[in-house]
Amino acid sequence: MPREKLVIADSIERLSILDDKGQLDRELEPDIPEELLLKLYRYMLLGRRFDERMLDLQRQGRIGTFPPIKGQEASQLGAIACLEASDWLVPSFRETTAELWRGRSLESVLLYYNGYNEGTVIPPEQCDLPMAVPVGSQVLHAVGLAWAAKYRRQDQVVMSFFGDGATSEGDFHEGLNFAAVYQAPVVFVCQNNQWAISVPLSRQTATPTLAQKAIAYGMPGIQVDGNDVLAVYAAAREAVERARAGGGPTLIECVTYRVMMHTTADEPSKYRSEEEVELWRERDPLPRFGDYLKARGSLSEESAAAVEEAVLAEVQAGVDRAEQQMATLGDPLQMFDHLFAELPPATQAQKEALARELAANDREEHHG
Amino acid sequence: MAKMTMVQALNLALRQEMEKDDRVILLGEDVGLDGGVFRVTDGLIESFGDQRVVDTPLAETGIVGMSIGMAVYGLRPVCEIQFSGFSYQNFHQLENHAARMRWRTQGRLTVPMVLRAPYGGGVRALEHHSESREAYWAHTPGLKMVIPSGPRNARALLVSAIRDPDPVIFYESKALYRAFREEVPEEEETLPLGQPQVVRQGSDLSLIAYGAMMRPTLKAAEELAEEGVEAEVIDLLTISPLDDTLLVESLTRTGRAVVVHEAPRSFGPGAEVVSRLMEGAFHYLQAPIERVTGYDIVIPYFSREKEYIPSVERIVEAGRRTLRS
Ligand SMILES: Cc1ncc(C[n+]2csc(CCOP(=O)(O)OP(=O)(O)O)c2C)c(N)n1
Ligand SMILES: [Mg+2]
Numbered sequence: 001m002p003r004e005k006l007v008i009a010d011s012i013e014r015l016s017i018l019d020d021k022g023q024l025d026r027e028l029e030p031d032i033p034e035e036l037l038l039k040l041y042r043y044m045l046l047g048r049r050f051d052e053r054m055l056d057l058q059r060q061g062r063i064g065t066f067p068p069i070k071g072q073e074a075s076q077l078g079a080i081a082c083l084e085a086s087d088w089l090v091p092s093f094r095e096t097t098a099e100l101w102r103g104r105s106l107e108s109v110l111l112y113y114n115g116y117n118e119g120t121v122i123p124p125e126q127c128d129l130p131m132a133v134p135v136g137s138q139v140l141h142a143v144g145l146a147w148a149a150k151y152r153r154q155d156q157v158v159m160s161f162f163g164d165g166a167t168s169e170g171d172f173h174e175g176l177n178f179a180a181v182y183q184a185p186v187v188f189v190c191q192n193n194q195w196a197i198s199v200p201l202s203r204q205t206a207t208p209t210l211a212q213k214a215i216a217y218g219m220p221g222i223q224v225d226g227n228d229v230l231a232v233y234a235a236a237r238e239a240v241e242r243a244r245a246g247g248g249p250t251l252i253e254c255v256t257y258r259v260m261m262h263t264t265a266d267e268p269s270k271y272r273s274e275e276e277v278e279l280w281r282e283r284d285p286l287p288r289f290g291d292y293l294k295a296r297g298s299l300s301e302e303s304a305a306a307v308e309e310a311v312l313a314e315v316q317a318g319v320d321r322a323e324q325q326m327a328t329l330g331d332p333l334q335m336f337d338h339l340f341a342e343l344p345p346a347t348q349a350q351k352e353a354l355a356r357e358l359a360a361n362d363r364e365e366h367h368g
Numbered sequence: 369m370a371k372m373t374m375v376q377a378l379n380l381a382l383r384q385e386m387e388k389d390d391r392v393i394l395l396g397e398d399v400g401l402d403g404g405v406f407r408v409t410d411g412l413i414e415s416f417g418d419q420r421v422v423d424t425p426l427a428e429t430g431i432v433g434m435s436i437g438m439a440v441y442g443l444r445p446v447c448e449i450q451f452s453g454f455s456y457q458n459f460h461q462l463e464n465h466a467a468r469m470r471w472r473t474q475g476r477l478t479v480p481m482v483l484r485a486p487y488g489g490g491v492r493a494l495e496h497h498s499e500s501r502e503a504y505w506a507h508t509p510g511l512k513m514v515i516p517s518g519p520r521n522a523r524a525l526l527v528s529a530i531r532d533p534d535p536v537i538f539y540e541s542k543a544l545y546r547a548f549r550e551e552v553p554e555e556e557e558t559l560p561l562g563q564p565q566v567v568r569q570g571s572d573l574s575l576i577a578y579g580a581m582m583r584p585t586l587k588a589a590e591e592l593a594e595e596g597v598e599a600e601v602i603d604l605l606t607i608s609p610l611d612d613t614l615l616v617e618s619l620t621r622t623g624r625a626v627v628v629h630e631a632p633r634s635f636g637p638g639a640e641v642v643s644r645l646m647e648g649a650f651h652y653l654q655a656p657i658e659r660v661t662g663y664d665i666v667i668p669y670f671s672r673e674k675e676y677i678p679s680v681e682r683i684v685e686a687g688r689r690t691l692r693s
Contacts, residue, residue, distance in 0.1 A: 005501070009444065031427055064493075065492070112669070115492060115669040115670030115672070116669055116671050117668055117669045117672075119669070133495055133497075134454060136426075160374075165425075165426035166426065168427045169427050170429050171457075184609070197398045197400060197405065198398045198400075198401050198402035199397065199423055204426065205425070244511065247632060263494075266405070270401065271401040271473040327672075329671070332674075332675035333600055335672050336663070336665055339665050339666065344664075346664065347664045347665065350663045350664060351634070354675065357681075357685075358675070
């Protein structure tokens with residue numbers, strides 16, 4: 001038998017619409033309603049300001065460790081903006097802005113990062129999973145949700161987020177393979193922020209892109225400029241529409257950058273240069289989008305200032321509400337709630353023992 | 369002798385074993401340039417290069433599966449799983465391969481690897497970062513499960529674990545990493561695996577604990593001493609294989625015991641310890657053996673973890689109960 005050439009896709013597309021010099025490709029410019037554009041801008045700013053505020057709170061000891069999202073606002077919001085409320089979001093742990101877009105409250109985020117289990121409660125009307133800390137694990141849940149939606153003939157789409165590091169986990173590969181085999185309506189959104197803690201992308205994978213992994217699983221893959229909210233939106237809309245129409249999954253690689261530390265417990269100067277970070281600060285998605293909106297007459301200096309003011313007030317109100325709630329959430333016995341539909345008798349006895357212990361401590365404090 | 373934190377002592381153990389033996393290879397997420405997220409491998413890539421301190425892609429199955437291959441080849445991999453809460457990804461590699469390669473090949477191939485992982489609560493960490501699931505590994509035939517309680521024994525046990533001919537799971541308490549310093553000798557020091565130690569002598573009551581629970585347990589012994597009760601305190605050091613000789617001997621003198629661990633109560637290591645005491649010292653028992661443990665729930669997010677983790681008061685109270693009966 002001869003050695004034959006098998007024809008397999010050997011290229012993928014990279015999409016950029018609004019480049020870092022502010023150049024707009026008019027032909028590719030997506031048709032986004034004005035209202036949605038402004039909402040995107042407001043959430044980008046909210047994501048940014050909330051992140052900054054959380055860093056302050058963490059430094060003041062008012063919340064615990066958290067992973068900042070600064071610089072990744074466009075690659076989260078451009079994608080999530082394409083979902084309907086009835087679709088599903090399956091986040092990792094660095095999609096705070098996307099979660100806010102879906103309706104998660106600021107105080108829920110703060111409760112979570114200050115160690116309260118109440119911070120992972122999903123509002124009843126929302127079709128979302130809570131954030132997933134075990135890297136890559138959530139990718140498969142997205143496939144299961146999508147399979148189930150298809151089985152029930154709901155035209156829901158599931159969007160799963162994960163990082164560049166996550167693409168090394170088996171769960172990622174299994175998830176993509178399953179989704180393609182079942183033609184499940186999933187959009188896989190990789191936040192390629194170039195780093196997995198101290199490990200750069202070049203040590204995570206030998207392939208030049210992450211998007212090309214789609215080819216191996218038999219689904220479309222595309223790389224987009226993740227700091228260009230228009231490009232992210234355009235790619236995600238195409239993927240969501242295809243999934244909803246029964247065309248199966250898509251992998252979108254958003255090329256962005258983790259401008260901040262991995263989490264507040266991390267010290268990036270140990271492993272990367274300030275010059276590299278500086279380079280990416282200049283590619284900040286936020287002013288780029290703001291300039292675009294101003295150029296098309298959707299935003300003015302005054303209206304931008306008004307958005308800024310409103311966002312800061314919203315952040316402050318969120319912090320206030322969170323701190324009020326935390327003052328009432330101390331009860332340790334809550335830790336026994338929701339493990340099972342019904343607490344087994346032996347565990348119930350443990351709960352009662354703790355209750356007695358706490359009551360005794362209280363008495364001691366009052367009398368002692 | 370230098371005063372060291374547990375992080376520094378572990379680093380010393382790794383450095384010295386790497387200097388002595390070029391089969392020793394470190395691998396894991398962020399163990400190289402970053403020096404590990406807790407800095408246990410700090411400075412080692414600078415000394416030994418990236419062929420011996422290997423930053424891996426983000427995949428625990430990969431890290432452990434690859435370590436098994438390296439060990440079978442004749443190397444001595446010491447892999448780090450960044451948090452024990454992410455060692456479930458590699459569960460099947462340990463259970464199906466590391467633990468039984470020797471047995472399956474009737475002694476021909478062996479897996480002399482060490483898996484190090486930080487475990488336990490008490491440091492205000494995010495969810496999945498605070499668990500104590502040593503029972504999983506202790507329950508797996510073919511694995512050894514070691515948990516040191518301070519800088520000096522951590523160093524000595526890690527050296528022994530690296531030299532051990534079989535796979536060792538080595539849990540390091542995050543709460544202890546920088547909690548206190550101890551004199552750690554520069555010259556080689558080892559401790560045999562599988563041997564508990566008496567760390568305080570007493571004849572009224574045996575307190576048995578390990579890892580992060582040693583400190584509250586010793587504190588409880590001091591408080592009991594103020595009430596005139598002399599508690600013997602035993603540090604297991606190795607959870608599995610569990611050598612009960614010392615435990616049984618202690619109980620024949622004290623007749624009373626409290627077993628302490630942070631892990632959930634049911635089917636936890638304490639259950640095994642109590643069974644061994646029943647089997648070995650039943651006729652000496654003067655009171656039901658007490659357990660002070662984590663509850664049978666997921667350890668809560670950190671605002672409530674203090675009430676989950678066994679406290680000095682809980683241990684003292686359990687001690688008093690055994691003395692009353
Ligand atoms: C299974 C698993 N292993 C290790 C970790 C520790 N950890 C948390 S985030 C992270 C890096 C993740 O990198 P990436 O997927 O690129 O996401 P990013 O943090 O950059 O958003 C690691 C190693 C974890 N949470 N889960
Ligand atoms: Mg990343």
